[in-house]
Amino acid sequence: MDRELPEGLFGAGVVGAPMAGGPSRPPLAEAVSASGGLGFLAGGYKAPDALAREVDELSATGLAFGVNLFVPADEPVDREAVLAYRERLRPLAERLGVELPEPRWADDDAYPAKLAHLLERRPAVVSFTFALPPAGDVASLRRAGVFVLQTVTSPDEARAAEELGVDGVVAQHAAAGGHFGAFLPAPAFAGPLPELVAAVRAAVGIPVLAAGGIGTAEAARAVRAAGAGAVQLGTAFLRTPEAGTNPVQRAALADPSFERTAQTRAFSGKTARGLENSFMREYADAPAGYPTVHYLTAPLRAAAVAAGDAQGTNLWAGTAWKEAREEPAADVVARFAV
Structure with missing residues (x-):
């Protein structure tokens, strides 16, 4: 029997994607979680102590949130x-x-120190991107009560993640903004995101989240109908006041010349x-x-x-960037909520 997402943790069915480089700062993660979604901090490019401070800051709110780590790929x-x-x-x-x-x-040789901070602090969710983490890291997080996600881009990657022991996968389509998280040598999935979600859902017995090019509530409903337990949104949050999006990128997202x-x-x-x-x-x-x-x-x-x-x-952005609005993060969560 297929497992489902933990009740309450992904209540509104909306996850704020971890966007490294500035956008996913604590105020954005807090706003998403406070609105019924699940906010994320991005551990990529951050020094271990800086990440620990952000985790501590968000933990003090009492809200559930996630943290993403880039896995050094050889x-x-x-x-x-x-x-x-x-x-x-x-x-x-x-x-x-x-x-x-x-x-x-x-590569990011600070990964072990970041992982150690997360094992000590135990955020509700930890996700991995770019490669599969060592099986021991996944097991340690799960023993600490952390829900573990892995970014995948194909059914084969999803199966590998399930065999590793993660609790769920984020099915990322090539339409997603920012870095593509593929870790197996294969062409990108050819069909639209709902088809990717359905294929991943058929391949594994663990929960599937959907990411990539979700710009409207209708698109969110389509991936949920295909089997996604939640939608992970990145570009939709880039123009919110809580995001740490730099002013050049923020302006470009609203510039019709692009x-x-x-x-x-x-x-x-x-x-x-x-x-x-x-x-x-x-x-x-x-x-x-x-x-x-x-x-x-x-x-x-x-x-x-x-x-x-x-x-x-x-100017990282997904294919649905024109749908992103200048509005509070709470309004984004409300528009895409179950």
């Missing part, structure tokens, strides 16, 4: 390609007056979807190499944000 990096990309970026860096850093080849989203490796070395801008077009052939490319382009992106230049920084 992916080969073509060093020569990354170094050549660095040289291609050098003229832009000189125009902006910034220094390109030496390549940082290691006509489409596209997937790119130009900013981070890992496939991610955002509003298509000139940086993405110019460096469409950027090499794979996460997080090396992410750290390499960081000063360029920071300079673009400082200058108010939406053409020179990542």
Whole structure:
């Protein structure tokens, strides 16, 4: 018999997606949870102590919430390609007056410390993205009473996650904004999100959440009808006052001159979807190499944000970005609630 989501924890059936890099700050997570959804903190790119402080801040509210961790993936990096990309970026860096850093080849080596903080603090939910965590980490969290989720992009990934022992999976469609969480070498699921949800639901006996391109209540109803126990929304929250979305991205989301989203490796070395801008077009052939490319382009992106230049920084957004509104997070939860 298929398991269902814990009663009460996902009450409104709305999850605030963990968006690393600023948007998913404590005020947004608190607002989502206080409105009957489940707010999330994003652990990606944060120092362990900074993440611990945010968890402590949110824990003090007494609300249930989740925390997401990027799992370091042992992916080969073509060093020569990354170094050549660095040289291609050098003229832009000189125009902006910034220094390109030496390549940082290691992944997020702070993962063990972040996990230790979460085992000590025991948030209601911990989710993993980019790769499967060690089985021992999942078992330790579950013994601590934490509900464990894994981001998957296909039925095969869902089966692997279930075998690992997680409590549920987030079925992420390629329409999602930000980084694509695939960890098995296979083409992206070809059908729409409801079909992905149905396929994942048929493949596993654990709860399935849906993510990617959900911009309307009708879209949310469609994925719930396909078997999703809850919807995970990211882009829908980016224009809320509680989100830590930088002003350049916030303005771009409402700018009619942006006509489409596209997937790119130009900013981070890992496939991610955002509003298509000139940086993405110019460096469409950027090499794979996460997080090396992410750290390499960081000063360029920071300079673009400082200058108010939406053409020179990542503008992560899903395909339904035009549906995102400038409204309180509570209103977003209400629009998409069960």
